[in-house]
Amino acid sequence: MTKQVQEAYIVAATRTPVGKAPRGMMRFIRPDDMLAHTIREAMAQVPTLDPALVEDVIAGCAFPEAEQGLNMARISALLAGLPHTTGGLTINRYCSSGINAVQIAADRIRMGEADVVIAGGAESMSLVPMMGNKVSLNPEIFARDENLGIAYGMGLTAEKVAEQWQVSRDDQDAFAVESNRRAIAAIEGGEFKQEISPIEAIYRNPNLSTGEVEIIKKILDTDEGPRAGTNMEGLAKLKTVFAAKGSVTAGNSSQMSDGAAAVVIVSEKILKQFNLVPLARYVGFAVKGVPPEIMGIGPKEAIPAALKVAGLKQDDIAWMELNEAFAAQALAVIRDLGLDTSKVNPLGGAIALGHPLGATGAIRTATLVHGMRRHGQQGKYGMVTMCIGTGMGAAGIIQAL
């Protein structure tokens, strides 16, 4: 059990809708603007809280360069109107960056070093591609066979997991169909309304005949990824892209996406001082390494480790957000741990909803915090977990209040 001087509470959590990358509705919105937007909106949810008390803004990002470079967290904090006294820290552990931002923020508070910290994440895969703008691998990777896995693309690692855990193409496709079905049902049921802060997109189209720039503005409030009517026949037609005789396709993999989220975390003292309503209590976190070539199995190690840290059993988790990097790895984790599929991604997962890498952990934290309260799961535990490139798994636990 963790030793701590005080509890950390989530009092606000919000996110942008998630757009498809690289040609989706949010393709022109800068990630630092997205992050600033969510910081502003999260602070607006706790209007009584004095912004001057925000010690730090910690934001996850998997490829912190170019539009999301230059310490995006600090820039976004300032753009969001937080005082210059607030710090900014951009962190990277690829796909767990968002949940690690929450973890670091909460731990600062639990240690008693801070009382108000904003955690979040932002990623524009439209503007900064997977692997970044310039890839430069270390020649040492190729000097010894045992390091070759570092160079494996994520899709290839999914193929390796599919092969080793014998997850069939049909099972992966069926999983993808279900993810889309759940996501569409969730959108139709208004499940995401509470957690999404609509964001304005501006499209500038030069009219070459008039010489004018036509400006079209749209308020975006709905996730772009889910496809209604996704079915087995349609998915079966897709070709495998990562292995000639493989099973992983664009249809049963997570989508490339744009999105951001921010979560305000405070100490008990602040809760009382500003009369804030706690939405959830932060409980704990764990990270575990696995071989890079089967990175997708990471959560299998991280989930029990996080449960142990929190002193909980698997059954105690009422709602689990298990990032669907690939259906293959999600299914391998679900099967090996015997997870209850009704509790895993009840609103759909990354195959349908998208996966803006470093933002996903924070985005799904917002989903969990609002979703559990809405579904009457106060007092119960929820988890955000994911696999991580080069072979890791991470899991964070909260308790809904």
Added chain:
Amino acid sequence: MSQSKFIVRKVAVLGAGVMGAQIAAHLANANVEAILFDLPAKEGPKNGIALKAIEALKKQNPAPLSSKGRADFITPANYDEHLHLLKDCDLVIEAIAERMDWKLGLYEKVAPHLGAQTIFATNTSGLSINKLAEGCPESMRARFCGIHFFNPPRYMHLVEIIPCVTSDAEMLDQLEAFLATTLGKGVIRAKDTPNFVANRIGVYSMLAAIHNAEKFGIRFDIVDDLTGPRLGRPKSATFRTADVVGLDTFAHVVKTMQDTLPNDPWHSLFQSPQWLAKLIEAGALGAKTKVGIYKREGKTKLVLDPAAGAYVEANKKGDDAVKELMKIKDPGKRLLKLRESAHPEAQFLWACFRDVFHYIAFHLDTVADNARDVDLAIRWGFGWNEGPFETWQAAGWKQVAEWVKADIEAGKTINSSPLPAWVFERDGVHQPEGSFSASKNALVPRSKLDVYQRQLFPAQLVGEAAPVYGETVFENEGVRAWTSGDGVLVISFLSKAHAIGPAVLEGINKSIDIAEAQFKGVVVWHPEEPFSVGADLSSMLPAFMAGDWASIEKMLSDFQAMTMRLRYSQIPVVSATRGYVFGGGCEVALHSDRVVAHLESYVGLVEVGVGLLPGAGGTKEFALRAAQEARGDVFAALKDRYMTIATANVAKSAEEAKHLGFFRDSDVIVFNQYELLHVAKQQALSMAESGYRAPLKVKGFPVAGRSGAASIKGQLINMMEGGFISKHDYHIGALIADIITGGDVEAGTLVDEQWILDLERKGFLSLLKNEKTQERIAYMLQYNKPLRN
């Protein structure tokens, strides 16, 4: 200039069917803006039909577009909203369905919108041009004619121009020049007779083959085995051609002959056989419906057996004994043996030849101006290597005439019409002075239009004046270097498929020496395709078998020295490419000062296919060009170039070759392959006249270094682990990565050309010593296709 200048700025194509859209595509390929019209769509955007047709162009195979981006130069349009656009078009090509009333209705509608000088041409393949002209508005008649493209228009060389009686003569000449130079087509002036020249005779030939196949009881798959490449005709031969054309289209053309040629003595032949009608009725229209005379069931290819009315496995080949007869070199003896043989397949083949000879001789006076037009029309429109009159003449005109006559008299021919008298009065139809015209009873020389001055060596016919390729300046086993006295030394390779072995290397070096002393410039050009299939691997075999690595290394460094000599010689060197430009051939082009490429140049550094790497400066050149193109980030500029080599990617047009970095923006694309040498010489002379100086040796250029190689290997490992490439592919790929990034040095290190050439050579030799590479080479030499091991 005898002709007034005529510029085509914009062309409208009316009718966005396959033919109309593909004509528009070829216009766009040639930098001619095209507007593609069709009816307004009933639903969705009004340009929907044209839009869909343009989208489809990007997916069709063989590609109608020389690069996908060309589609942007085709503007979709519809008759409701855009007729006003016609006023800016210098040429309008109508390509709608073959209905006289529809066509005339459309002409009525567009006439008021045409500019005064607009040429209006119909791409009809069956309707009478004069009848259409009579029906069209008065204002259009002087500038009206037929231009008949062949499918697919980018690839089929033939275009028939069919004047109507009112066609303006100068307009026809202008149109011919545009078709020949801009679109690169071979133009035949056809008469306004049903189906014009090529289809009249080509389709007759197919009908005669169908007739004789039935008569001699030859299965369709055997017919196709016998009447394809073995006869110098396309792989699709007879029945597969019908499938590709579309059985409905084929039947339509036959129907036109039936309706419009009532007095043709062969009229009884002009009907679709019952089995064909049945197929069409069942919706089996050939390639476009995937079922026709042939179809596939899983991996099994099936062919129609008309007698049984069912499909059988298409696994029968022609008899070897008959095929031996077909291989006889002497054309006269070949025909004689086929005629004398009792084998039904030989009888069938002879009958096919004979019935075509019979037909073309009988009809020459009405169907075409002269025999040359018949032969070129069939060659360019149906892809035969040799026209029917040429085959006849090559086999001995008089002798063959007697055989045909005897067969007519013996009742073996389709009908008993006698051969016309002129046949027996001549020794042949093609003579140095010209080709025979039955209607004029005279020899007709080639066209004197200005545009043909650009064709230094036009397509030759058997019996014509043998082409004189200038005066020999130097000749060895590998090359002939010659000049026409214009200051340009032309180097033509003499080797098979223009492969480059020691004699070619030596010949090039000698020729450059001579040219530096005596000529203004050099053009590498050969009288026929391809430019070059690359290094002559078999010339390395003896040294290789003896394990004489020193000799092999010497050959390689000679090759490298030759390409460097091309680059740094004191005279401009122009490579004139068409067809395959592979491996060592590509490296020759890469080191020329300029490439003048026929659009149909297929370019690639394909060494990986035989387990090797570009070792005569190809890898070096890509590293150097990447460094020159890079604005700070060498690796970014290099990675696509690397992939092009590593995957042996072949550009499928000269334009794609520019995109892939084989050719430069300054290189010139020529649409008519017969103009290639003219343009190449002009380029060499213009460089010389512009005060040509050899480029200065590159002092030092930055390479992507060892981290660049590592990043490439990152991709390779994913391809290997994903099962897309083999372990040996990975080995070759990693080796090329190490070379193209400059070896074991840091990113940004400056190296010179020789540095990378040395790496190339060492890498090449190490691969040559590799067992897996040796297997690949042996396989290629034996089966002429790559082995994946």
